[in-house]
Amino acid sequence: MGEAGPVKAVLESVGLAVEAREHRRQWSLWVPAERIVEACRLLKQDQGYRRLSFVTAVDWYPVEPRFEVVYSIHSLERNDWLRVKCRVSGENPEIDSVTGVWGAAGWYEREVFDLFGIRFRHHPDLRRIMMPQDWQGHPLRKDYPLSGAR
Amino acid sequence: MASETTAEGPRTMVLNMGPQHPSTHGVLRLVLELDGETVVKAQPDIGYLHTGIEKTAEVKTYAQAITLTDRVDYLCPMMGNLGFCLAVEGLLALEIPPKAQWMRVMLAELTRLNSHLVWLGTHAIDIGAMSVFLYCFREREEILRLFEMVSGQRMMTTYLRIGGLALEPPLGFFERVRKLADILPERIDEYENLLTENPIWKERTQGVGRISLEDALEHGMTGPILRGSGLQWDIRKAKPYSSYDRFDFDVPVRAGGDVYARYQVRVEEMRQSVRIVQQALDGMPEGAIQADAPHVVLPEREKMKTQMEALIYHFKIVTEGFRVPAGDFSQSVESPRGELAYYVVSDGGPKPYRCFIRGPSFGNLQGLPKLVEGGLLADVISSMGSIDFVLGDTDR
Numbered sequence: 156m157g158e159a160g161p162v163k164a165v166l167e168s169v170g171l172a173v174e175a176r177e178h179r180r181q182w183s184l185w186v187p188a189e190r191i192v193e194a195c196r197l198l199k200q201d202q203g204y205r206r207l208s209f210v211t212a213v214d215w216y217p218v219e220p221r222f223e224v225v226y227s228i229h230s231l232e233r234n235d236w237l238r239v240k241c242r243v244s245g246e247n248p249e250i251d252s253v254t255g256v257w258g259a260a261g262w263y264e265r266e267v268f269d270l271f272g273i274r275f276r277h278h279p280d281l282r283r284i285m286m287p288q289d290w291q292g293h294p295l296r297k298d299y300p301l302s303g304a305r
Numbered sequence: 306m307a308s309e310t311t312a313e314g315p316r317t318m319v320l321n322m323g324p325q326h327p328s329t330h331g332v333l334r335l336v337l338e339l340d341g342e343t344v345v346k347a348q349p350d351i352g353y354l355h356t357g358i359e360k361t362a363e364v365k366t367y368a369q370a371i372t373l374t375d376r377v378d379y380l381c382p383m384m385g386n387l388g389f390c391l392a393v394e395g396l397l398a399l400e401i402p403p404k405a406q407w408m409r410v411m412l413a414e415l416t417r418l419n420s421h422l423v424w425l426g427t428h429a430i431d432i433g434a435m436s437v438f439l440y441c442f443r444e445r446e447e448i449l450r451l452f453e454m455v456s457g458q459r460m461m462t463t464y465l466r467i468g469g470l471a472l473e474p475p476l477g478f479f480e481r482v483r484k485l486a487d488i489l490p491e492r493i494d495e496y497e498n499l500l501t502e503n504p505i506w507k508e509r510t511q512g513v514g515r516i517s518l519e520d521a522l523e524h525g526m527t528g529p530i531l532r533g534s535g536l537q538w539d540i541r542k543a544k545p546y547s548s549y550d551r552f553d554f555d556v557p558v559r560a561g562g563d564v565y566a567r568y569q570v571r572v573e574e575m576r577q578s579v580r581i582v583q584q585a586l587d588g589m590p591e592g593a594i595q596a597d598a599p600h601v602v603l604p605e606r607e608k609m610k611t612q613m614e615a616l617i618y619h620f621k622i623v624t625e626g627f628r629v630p631a632g633d634f635s636q637s638v639e640s641p642r643g644e645l646a647y648y649v650v651s652d653g654g655p656k657p658y659r660c661f662i663r664g665p666s667f668g669n670l671q672g673l674p675k676l677v678e679g680g681l682l683a684d685v686i687s688s689m690g691s692i693d694f695v696l697g698d699t700d701r
Contacts, residue, residue: 178632178633178634179395179396179398179632179634181633181634181635183633205522206522206525207525208525208637208644208646208663209646209648209661209663209668211648211659211661213633213650213658213659214659225648225661227635227646227648227663231536231538234543234544236544236635236637238633238635257523257525258523258524258525259523259524259525259668259671261671262525262667262668262671263525263667270359283352284351284352285351285352285355285700285701286352286355287352294357294360295359295360301360301361301364
């Protein structure tokens with residue numbers, strides 16, 4: 156799905172793209188975590204990525220920074236999916252919410268918060284979504300056991 | 306929830322709908338704030354069916370993980386199989402032989418028909434049209450029998466494999482599919498006779514649960530909801546996978562944005578699916594059903610018993626699974642409900658390091674408040690039916 160070259164150049168010109176990689180014809184762009192909202196706004200408004208497909212995370216425990224937050228965004232005009240990624244440290248994992256850019260991020264960020272324990276700053280309603288509200292721990296972390304005592 | 310208070314007490318009341326309610330088709334809880342019969346605020350509460358499928362996938366080999374993908378969206382098992390297999394095949398850069406691709410397309414469309422038939426029957430029963438359900442399940446039963454014939458299972462098929470299909474379809478299978486495809490157009494006419502011009506049906510669905518395209522996109526809705534709000538976007542056309550570009554079909558669009566428009570879109574999609582099934586039958590290529598990749602695909606039984614090399618491959622694949630090169634890959638397919646995406650991350654080992662499933666129902670349900678707020682309580686049922694969500698797909 157690869158025509159992210161120009162997008163990469165635009166983001167690089169304002170210092171927003173740390174790294175860009177193409178794998179099996181799909182592009183991933185790494186953006187500094189503290190500037191994610193700025194980058195997303197630029198991608199949506201100037202580059203036409205109107206639709207947020209999903210937000211998820213990958214836990215690279217015990218590597219640090221431990222988490223990778225993945226935003227899959229889609230442009231109807233370009234007919235292109237693009238992954239934007241941020242690395243987030245395992246100690247007090249926090250990142251700004253992109254709900255102000257795409258409303259669809261609401262539930263996806265709640266899911267990442269619930270299952271990975273990454274807090275989204277300025278999220279309007281950051282509660283657990285899958286697990287019960289009083290649940291301890293975050294099941295999709297790699298140091299969370301599949302069964303048995305937590 | 307803040308609500309206006311009058312001398313007699315609060316003006317609004319909170320009604321808890323579900324998690325056990327027949328029209329939620331699963332376990333969805335909806336917290337409704339009502340002013341008389343008008344819905345002021347709606348808040349879906351999900352997670353009752355969360356079974357940790359993504360976590361489980363991390364400890365299964367790729368071949369084992371296929372069995373989990375059936376159980377995500379249990380109304381369209383083959384669609385889950387297809388999304389996952391395509392994602393892993395993307396990571397492996399496998400070439401799938403034409404016959405397997407055609408079979409996949411045919412089965413995916415039968416799955417779409419299966420899912421839409423369940424949707425139509427239950428949606429109609431929710432609104433009060435009992436008989437449609439019986440008609441729809443008559444044809445659905447035949448589709449399930451076909452699934453059983455080909456895979457041995459009616460619902461949890463797990464018929465697809467990474468690299469192709471599990472087995473050759475049995476003798477007589479194509480004839481039966483053709484028989485079904487031949488009668489379906491007139492059966493769909495029957496359903497339409499019951500509903501499309503039915504004044505009660507129109508009363509309950511037209512102008513109800515209206516959503517603009519902007520709002521639908523903003524809330525992460527996909528599939529028939531976007532097409533019912535006027536966007537001609539179908540992943541089968543936009544980013545064809547599994548040779549969909551070789552098939553001739555239309556993408557139905559309606560501009561109404563209401564429950565009736567979504568109904569029309571899905572019924573038309575059923576007709577298009579029949580067209581695709583017929584084309585797949587007519588043009589079914591000959592040849593292998595599995596890719597030529599001995600390190601991934603299990604060898605034939607005969608070869609395994611007679612050739613040393615095949616025996617070694619068989620042993621390795623069965624005992625530890627095959628390794629997938631490190632990297633990530635995301636595959637979107639057009640499920641009956643919308644964009645179903647499998648995002649698979651590999652660290653080079655024989656098990657997925659991370660397998661994220663973007664179930665279309667999750668995004669679609671997020672927009673439910675937009676559909677029901679400001680409408681009547683009784684219309685919540687018809688709006689919910691028109692979203693066609695599956696809770697397994699939402700909660701995973």
